[in-house]
Amino acid sequence: MIKRLAGSIREFKKPTLLTPLLMIMEVAMECLIPMIMSKLVDYGINAQNMQQILFWGFLLVCAAALSLFFGAMAGRTAAVASCGFARNLRRDMYENIQTFNFRSIDKFSTASLVTRLTTDVTNVQNAFLVMTRMAFRSPVMLIVAFVMTFSIEARVAWVFLLVTPILALGLFLIISKVHPLFTSIFRTYDKLNAVVQENLHGIRVVKSFVREKFEISKFNGISQRIFKDFSKAEKLLSLNMPLMQFCMYACMILISWVGARLIVTTGGDPVTGFSTGELMSMLTYVMQILMSLMMLSMIFVMLTMSRASAQRIAEVLEERSDLHDGEKNIKDVPDGSIDFNHVNFSYSGAKDHLSLKDISLHIPSGATVGILGGTGSAKSTLVNLIPRLYDVTEGSVFVGGHDVRDYNLEALRNQVAVVLQKNVLFSGTIKDNLRWGNENATDEEMLHACRQAQADEFIQSFPNQYDTYIEQGGTNVSGGQKQRLCIARALLKKPKILIMDDSTSAVDTRTDAMIRKAMREELPVTTKLIIAQRISSVQEADMIIVLDNGAISAIGTHEELLRTSPIYQEVYYTQQKGGSSDDE
């Protein structure tokens, strides 16, 4: 997992490696500084020697300048490395998501992909920053400070060996208790976010059912749980500071006691014995040693906290699409004929839960095909196999005489346009959206496509016409307008096969009829597959497929099916009933 993530460092390897190096230099200076300070006191102030004071003072200034230089440099490189790393992580994930097949998109779910790309990356970035800056700094600081104390006076420094393990053990205990709490807190956070999100999307439902109080109490329940768990975790974490203070004060008193006796017995001579200046620097090292231990524990907490995020990112990076360009990599789709040969399909890939069962059919190029079937009869599933949004579980699908698995994916999808059932417009002008179909579409081409999709009229009624800005998710156009824009977008591809998956459900009957008329007249060579609820949408088709429970129940023209298919008859009569009875 770490290896996978580290792969995203790339061009930022230099600053990534430089940061700990610079940090170590800074630490060296920081450890030197208390020693210089003690010399300043001993040889300068206590000896009342101005020259010594100036000398050590000058050294101190130099050390401080160097420390500043290294520190500032390290700060800069750390920022470059961590931000660059985060950028690469986001880019790598995003790039990989672009290669995802529909199955992977379904598996991760949109919301989870968004969290992984945003919050999780931020978490990992913070952990990375801490790691490069602190993970080396603290242990080095600890070791150097230890060495320094022992080099000053081993007869005093043993005190550290006594106190440090106590602190380390205490910190370890706290962390091991806190970690599981945080795991559960994050899970509760997810729930909280889900509730807010659902309420934002479903606010009209909440308000129409007057469920405000119900939702509020649901939310309060979750926020109460966060409160409880988080307070508990923070209470535990709050032991850190006093524990650290306790150890520090204990060290100070012990060192004072041991040190004072030593000074008195050795006569306070800095060379042969122990001096007041040395006592002072010893006390400074107390801070440094304990601080770096504290830092280490914080790093540990951060790393464990970001581990879950790192895991989730790695999952996205490691997801491999099982849909690849075919080995033959055919880039040319000869025509719009479609064949299904004994196709079985299940979303899970398991053979006992088939969504499509033994589908075989032949659609000649240029035909208009209607697909009817009850809710959940796998109409969408069937057409999704044609542009190879999913791979068949068994059997094969041919387009233009070649197995879809032999095509170059982009070439195939450029020739097979799908207007999805759950369609999306993107923020940008209408023109921007239309250009999705063809980047180089001229204004005339766009106008033409919109006319065919019966979208031109309402677009012209907007004040900014084709430059009207569409809000995220297309919220500022109505459902029917959105559907027509999506059809126009697909038409601009000039595909050999056009699939409309219930794409006119929000369009009125007349407009629907006009769209079909335009297609019949202007796209004679394009194979058109129309999934619809209305018989009127499909009845003039060359061929109508009636699906029932994932299997083909009947195929034929309107007249044939009226004679032979009981399902078709029933649908027809329920839709005609109103009309015919009124005509009496």
Add this chain to the structure above:
Amino acid sequence: MMNKGRGPMRGQPLSGKALKKVNRHTIQRLMQYISKYKLPFIAVALCIIISSVASVVASRFLQTLIDDYIEPLLVQPVPDFSGLSRMLCLMGAVYLAGVLATLLYNRIMAVIAQGTLKEIRDDMFAHMQTLPIKYFDTHTFGDTMSHFTNDTDTLRQMISQSIPQIFASAISVIAVFCTMLSISVWLTLVVVLATILILKVTAKIAGNSGKYFIAQQTSLASVNGYIEEMMNGQKVVKVFCHEEKALEEFNRRNDELCDNATRANSYANVLGPVNNNLGHLMYAILAIIGGAMAIIGVPNLSLAGMGVLTLGGIAAFLQLSRNFIQPISQVSQQLNSVVMAMAGAERIFALMDEKSEEDQGYVTLVNVRKEKDGTLVETDEKTGVWAWRHPHQDGSVTLTELRGDVRLANVDFAYEEGKEVLHDVTVWAEPGQKVAFVGATGAGKTTITNLINRFYDIADGKIRYDGININKIQKPSLRRSLGIVLQDVNLFTGTVMENIRYGRLDATDEECKAAARLVHADGFIEMLPEGYNTVLSGNGSGLSQGQRQLISIARAAVADPPVMILDEATSSIDTRTESLVQKGMDNLMKGRTVFVIAHRLSTVQNSDVIMVLDHGRIIERGNHEELIAKKGTYYRLYTGAFELE
């Protein structure tokens, strides 16, 4: 509904003055929340004082140790350590008190911080529920969402860490300052000058860093927004082979974020070393000046009076100067998080300040019992008979039976001023009638239903419900009397059963199942892996559009309301199932009022009244036969479906 606002000014650089003004208001609001914890807060303050004093004493301890104990002991022929041990024990006691105080205030603070956050979150959510639909039209979900996540999170850090630290630092600084004065006024003066210099430098760096942090937040929002949009449309991206294009724009935004973040973090990271080392510089200068003073014997002015600067005094002062600078640099390093938290708090309070839906209604819906003579008596029992309880100005109360008679008279409406979408709309719906709205998309069909349940308020005209102006009816009562199935289905995380029960919370399992059977949803529900106990998440992502619609219809059916509004409720359901659903609904709605919006004319043919809308006007009205006979728009629409035969 075009030209949507982009939410409150996110990340726009404010001028210094404006920032200060806004901040003061924000701090006050924040304090209101925290001040609910008065007693614990006083305890925290006390503990912080004890803890800070202990740490000051700790730094002062060195001088006492050297001057009063070590130096005298050095000259004693037979050193007597008993004084030293007594002093160390005393110090131990002081330290222990400090440690305990730290422990206590950290623990109390954890509860205060989390409690405050919980309250802010709860208030924010509760307030969000009261906001008018218009708010949700004009704010992106992502923006509102981030108030609950990012903004609250930055607040947590500030309350639990920054506030106590700033307070503790302030006390330490004051205490250390006094102690320093007690040693030497001259040296203290040097420290003050140095501190001013350090603060100036800090302010400069922090200012730059703050600027870029704000820029970073803005580009972060832009990247997150793009990610959200693209992930939602990922399937469309695939279908159009638009991967590379999408990547290009993503890279552009991602790079911009990286630039701003790098700048912001560089400045922030540099702040620490700069502060520390300026501190070291000051140390050197102090040592030189102090040493010179001691050597030359400059008379030292201290709080204790004039005297000689002792060696221990200088040593201690040097130590103190570090203790003085340290909290100052710590606080300055927290400035960024404080600024960010304040910006977050500002956005949170902006949400809380959004105007709630106005509700001046006083007519409420109550259960009544019908006496033998036909009079209505209010009751707490669930009788299934409802009435409007209408208090009058003279104190009397009348009860009007809920019948479902809805009349719109000369209604005008505009979502945005000047862009009227409904003109002079008049509709009568008598109890038990089925009223249909037909018309092209954008003709204003949905708008009419949005006015009946008062998602929006009309500009002109009147809407009466059982003869009562709906402005007089309390919104909850009004909405409870209307069952609405919306065009866009929203389901909630939970089981299928829970989703159906959403219509009426006290419905039994059996009642929910009966509702599902009624609308023919039980067939597919039984086929789900866990049946009614199948857990739905992500707005029922595993279900097809039609299946989700069926659940939402069942949800409305279980509510059993006297008036039902069906807005394209069956558009994704195949017609065979639809006619079954229709039959069930017709049974359910016998004697009740139904408003239907549908594109499929077959759905609306059996309506009592059909209104044909065009550009916000009712252009035809009548039943199916009348409209066909009229040979107007409806006739053309109706025959249009067959013209291709």
